[in-house]
Amino acid sequence: MNATTQQEIANLSDRAAEVRLNVMLGKPISEFTEIDKPKISIFGLGYVGAVSAACFCDLGHEVIGVDPDPKKVEHINKGESPIVENRLPELLGNANKLDLLTATQNAVAAVLETDITFVSVGTPSSPDGSCDTAYLQQASMQIGEAIKFKETYHLVMYRSTVPPKTTQDVMIPIIESVSGKKCGIDFGVAFNPEFLRESTAIDDFYAPPKTVIGASDDKAAKVAASLYEGNVEGEIIQTSIEAAEFVKYVDNTWHALKVVFGNEIGRVCKAMDVDSHEVMSIFCKDTKLNLSPYYLMPGFAYGGSCLPKDTRGINHLATSLGVNIPVIKNIMKSNETHIAHAKSMIEMMPGKRVGFLGITFKAGTDDLRESPAVELVKQLSDDDYKMKIFDPNFTPTPLHDTDHTQTKMNDVGTMLSTMSTKDGMSLLTDCDMLVITHNDESFKEIIKKAKGNMPVIDLVRMEKTLTSPEQISGICW
Ligand SMILES: NC(=O)c1ccc[n+]([C@@H]2O[C@H](COP(=O)([O-])OP(=O)(O)OC[C@H]3O[C@@H](n4cnc5c(N)ncnc54)[C@H](O)[C@@H]3O)[C@@H](O)[C@H]2O)c1
Numbered sequence: 001m002n003a004t005t006q007q008e009i010a011n012l013s014d015r016a017a018e019v020r021l022n023v024m025l026g027k028p029i030s031e032f033t034e035i036d037k038p039k040i041s042i043f044g045l046g047y048v049g050a051v052s053a054a055c056f057c058d059l060g061h062e063v064i065g066v067d068p069d070p071k072k073v074e075h076i077n078k079g080e081s082p083i084v085e086n087r088l089p090e091l092l093g094n095a096n097k098l099d100l101l102t103a104t105q106n107a108v109a110a111v112l113e114t115d116i117t118f119v120s121v122g123t124p125s126s127p128d129g130s131c132d133t134a135y136l137q138q139a140s141m142q143i144g145e146a147i148k149f150k151e152t153y154h155l156v157m158y159r160s161t162v163p164p165k166t167t168q169d170v171m172i173p174i175i176e177s178v179s180g181k182k183c184g185i186d187f188g189v190a191f192n193p194e195f196l197r198e199s200t201a202i203d204d205f206y207a208p209p210k211t212v213i214g215a216s217d218d219k220a221a222k223v224a225a226s227l228y229e230g231n232v233e234g235e236i237i238q239t240s241i242e243a244a245e246f247v248k249y250v251d252n253t254w255h256a257l258k259v260v261f262g263n264e265i266g267r268v269c270k271a272m273d274v275d276s277h278e279v280m281s282i283f284c285k286d287t288k289l290n291l292s293p294y295y296l297m298p299g300f301a302y303g304g305s306c307l308p309k310d311t312r313g314i315n316h317l318a319t320s321l322g323v324n325i326p327v328i329k330n331i332m333k334s335n336e337t338h339i340a341h342a343k344s345m346i347e348m349m350p351g352k353r354v355g356f357l358g359i360t361f362k363a364g365t366d367d368l369r370e371s372p373a374v375e376l377v378k379q380l381s382d383d384d385y386k387m388k389i390f391d392p393n394f395t396p397t398p399l400h401d402t403d404h405t406q407t408k409m410n411d412v413g414t415m416l417s418t419m420s421t422k423d424g425m426s427l428l429t430d431c432d433m434l435v436i437t438h439n440d441e442s443f444k445e446i447i448k449k450a451k452g453n454m455p456v457i458d459l460v461r462m463e464k465t466l467t468s469p470e471q472i473s474g475i476c477w
Helices: 003-011 014-024 048-059 072-077 090-095 107-112 134-147 166-179 201-206 219-229 241-272 276-286 307-321 324-345 372-380 404-417 426-430 441-448
Strands: 040-043 064-065 101-104 116-119 154-158 189-190 211-215 236-239 352-356 386-390 433-437 456-458 473-474
Touching: 003 040, 003 372, 014 404, 040 048, 040 107, 040 134, 048 064, 048 072, 048 090, 048 101, 048 201, 064 072, 064 107, 072 101, 090 101, 090 201, 101 107, 107 134, 107 166, 116 189, 116 426, 134 166, 134 352, 154 219, 154 456, 166 189, 166 241, 189 241, 219 404, 236 241, 241 276, 241 324, 307 324, 324 372, 324 433, 324 456, 352 426, 352 441, 372 386, 372 404, 386 404, 386 473, 433 441
Parallel strands: 040 064, 040 116, 064 101, 116 154, 154 189, 211 236, 352 386, 352 433, 433 456, 456 473
Antiparallel strands: 189 211
16 A cells, blocks of 8 residues: 555544545445445535435435535534525434534545435536536546445435436536546446425425436446435435426526516516406316316427417506516417428428328317417418328318408318318328327328338427337427
């Protein structure tokens, strides 16, 4: 053993030095999966880390907190809370009395002494709005340095909020290159987003809205889930690392959207002298269409006789009242962008003969009013595309356009009638591509028979297996 290595070992705490010595002497160390309560290290003792540390101690784990901030380390070592949070002082005090919780600035030692490492360091916004992963990169380097010396499996569970693919593209490569070991074999990685709300963080730890685990491999998934099974309420959802990463971004964006939507409605209500809380409490009672998964699955644009008309109506109302509602105002713009996106997918395909499977505003109705498929057909027709339409519910009717011009109304109705066919299979011979706008059972046989070189543009997420995966392009998947 050289002098540098001896000095490194001397700098480590007793357990870490013992582990490192055992590794160097080739002595086996027990696999932590056999241990009833794995020891946990937690990087970052801020709002997330301090709460997790207290709660995992409460569940009987030994925890070592790691933070470069000496004040946070000192607080934790005294059993005091570094932050203001309900019930946290009590839990940290208990953990301290039971000798379950310590904190250190020595990151490498903490990893060597434990079986699982949580990472909850900050991921602030960079000046350009991107996610700054500098603290995560530093923590991953420190974890890699420790894993280099571990012969036993170690699980790293990232909890900091990051954009999708960050774990795969940034953190795992750092740990692998610093440790010289392989993710999924020598160590595992899981992304386990945190859903706590400050002020109710302890309650949220035990009763989270959901527990989401995206893992590098089955073993990592199993070990990560075992920490929560039987200990916290709600479903444990196993998924890919990138879905676990993104769901947290999506959750927070949704929450922000809910806040501004409620406030925009509130401003219109106030200008009309309508009680905003009365309106929104009735709105919230509807868990079938309003607060529900309905309308939330990515697909094609909205249309029909109500949504376009009434979003236009509320915008007009707000403008006439002098109330600025930028989010609601941009709903229509977003819908138009989605139709334009579908058009650009069609334009990327070879040929100008397009077969539409579905033209009414949704499946199961003959209503053509403000159908996004009709809008798409109109725009393509202006660009000299030739369309053929199969929709079992299509009945030739004059169409009211949004500008209510009589000429346009009849033009569109006539145009659709000339494009429509009762023979769906003819689309396969007369068109260069298929565009699916409805999830209609009767379309499946046609799609299945599409030749291998015929592109299929799917706006509704039909079953992928109907064609070869290369042949079908989904609008949002
Ligand atoms: N605060 C919340 O309510 C909340 C909820 C869910 C998710 N998150 C996410 O969790 C992460 C942490 O949030 P927070 O509010 O707890 O942050 P925080 O700023 O309160 O705490 C982060 C801590 O990490 C420490 N740190 C920095 N580099 C470190 C390193 N290399 N090793 C160990 N510690 C290091 C810092 O000193 C700090 O104490 C963020 O990504 C955040 O977006 C926060």
